[in-house]
Amino acid sequence: MNVDKKVAFYTLGCKLNFSETSTIARNFVNEGFERVEFEEKADIYVINTCSVTDNADKRFKSIVKSALKKNEEAFVIGVGCYAQLKPEELAAVDGVDLVLGATEKFNVTSYINDLTKNDIGEVHSCEIEDADFYVGSYSIGDRTRAFLKVQDGCDYKCTYCTIPLARGISRSDTLENVLKNAKEISEKGIKEIVLTGVNIGDYGKGEFGNKKHEHTFLELVQALDKVDGINRLRISSIEPNLLKDETIDFVSNSNIFVPHFHIPLQSGSDTLLKKMKRRYLRKVYTDRAAKIKEVMPNACIGVDVIVGFPGETDELFLETYNYLADLDISYLHVFTYSERPNTEAVEMDGAVPKKTRAKRSKMLRGLSVKKRRAFYESQLGNTLTVLFESENKEGYIHGFTENYVKVKTPWNPDLVNTLHTITLTKIDEDGLVRFDFVDAGVIA
Structure with missing residues (x-):
């Protein structure tokens, strides 16, 4: 029945979503479907959604449009976090045929006996307690x-x-x-x-x-x-x-x-950590970072931080900024707070203006660039192992060391998925560590 039927996937959000998309895709292949890239024409498009930020919700509509441009008769399925939280809203998007919630998404192939387009998306979504x-x-x-x-x-x-x-x-x-x-x-x-x-x-x-x-x-x-x-x-x-x-x-x-840890902080202010109902205060974070650096001086530490949370005054933001500036960490993932329905924070006083949120986000992203540069500079002269990836980006192949320093070298397909021990010597104009096998007298 599924011979010659093609299915394509698009994933929004986190690493967890990517792992689940892969599993869902393997289920399709096991049922006889052919998996193709999202950019290609397919009979079915599966979009794995995210709800962490406002932007991820909005992107869903444009991804649906993109799929239907390739094949206006394609059967479009929405799964994932947004599909669980707002199934009816997602089903109402023009062109969506099927919406599956948290428990149903792994059984998607059992819901598609008929690939005829629906006037409005069909919803199968459990109560989250299930x-x-x-x-x-x-x-x-x-x-x-x-x-x-x-x-x-x-x-x-x-x-x-x-x-x-x-x-x-x-x-x-x-x-x-x-x-x-x-x-x-x-x-x-x-x-x-x-x-x-x-x-x-x-x-x-x-x-x-x-x-x-x-x-x-x-x-x-x-x-x-x-x-x-x-x-x-x-x-x-x-x-x-x-x-x-x-x-x-x-x-x-x-x-x-x-030696690479990514540890969410969210705020460097104990006042805001309490409002966020995080299960630690700043000292715990300080101790963790110090412990890592004590036993692994070259370890990379990444930090998640939220700006613009309700009640974040200029003083409290600067508390976070200065705390991170002084902390021995390697880079930041900065999230601008966005109001999410059915959360406690959306009812809190002290909403931060959008322009202020954007300004604070820009400041922290700038700090992240400085932190990453300082970390990379601290690694120059060290001999580390790079795992090269598979993409040709403007004539270069990229890879990461064990402690997450990004390295580039002129494109060579033989390097894909190979490990090489190299000495880091210079940082290029784009902020990445550059290594030239030929200049180093090494044949890759």
Whole structure:
């Protein structure tokens, strides 16, 4: 039935979404569909949505339009976080045929017996309380790196966040299944695995809301460290209160886990951290960063930070700015606060004008550029290992060192998905470390 039917995918949002899109795509292929690039004409377009920012919601409409330009008769499906939070709104977008919520998205092929266009999108969306089971997934979108999902959902109640409403309670994959997926990835020749989830430090909670941890995050890390065939394991975003000293110490002595941590801060002001209902204060973050640098002086530390949260005065913003300026970190991911329905923050007093939010965001992005430059400069003279990726960007191939320094060298297809130990010597005009194999007397 599905022979000659083509399906294409578009993913908005986080690494977790990418891992889930890959799993959904494999389900289609197993059912006989041919997967093609989103830029090509397809019979079905699946758009995996995000709800973290206002912008991700708005982009959905333009992506639907883009799909229908390629094939006006294409069957368009919306899945993911926005599909769970606002299914009727998404279904009303012109050209959308099917909307699947949090529990239904992994069974998408069972909802498409008929590919006839609908006048209005058909919705299958559960109450989020029903999202109490776990579906493991991993992405293998390129030959270099895979995102391995180990956890889903969140039990935190941060006042700005809709993710618990979109993804449900915290629950985890079994250790046995994570190790099986990691082994499958390694057998495909992929050199690096990035662990991902909504709140991966909370790893170990079972299905059906079981609050008991079957395993800890440290036990997960220790078990993955023993999987044969993996060159690199990278921990994606992990809460500062859940990143324990034992885990940091273990990573510092591991041959596989790399010295790179991405740790959300959100604000450098204790006043705002309390309003956000974060589960730590600034001192915890300071201690984590200091511990990492103590045992791994060359480690890269990335930081998430929100600007323009309700009640963020000039003084409180400067508190965050100055705190980050003084902290030994490597780069920032800056998010401009946007009002999200059904969150506590949307009802709070002290809304920050949009222009002020934009100005503060620009200041922090500028600080991030300086931080990254300083970190790269601190790595010059060090001998590190680069994993080169697969894209030709304006005549260069790019790769990352274990501690997340971005390196470029003149394009050579033989370098794709290969590891090379090099000495970092110079930073180019674009801020990236440049390495020339020929100049170094090395034949790649």
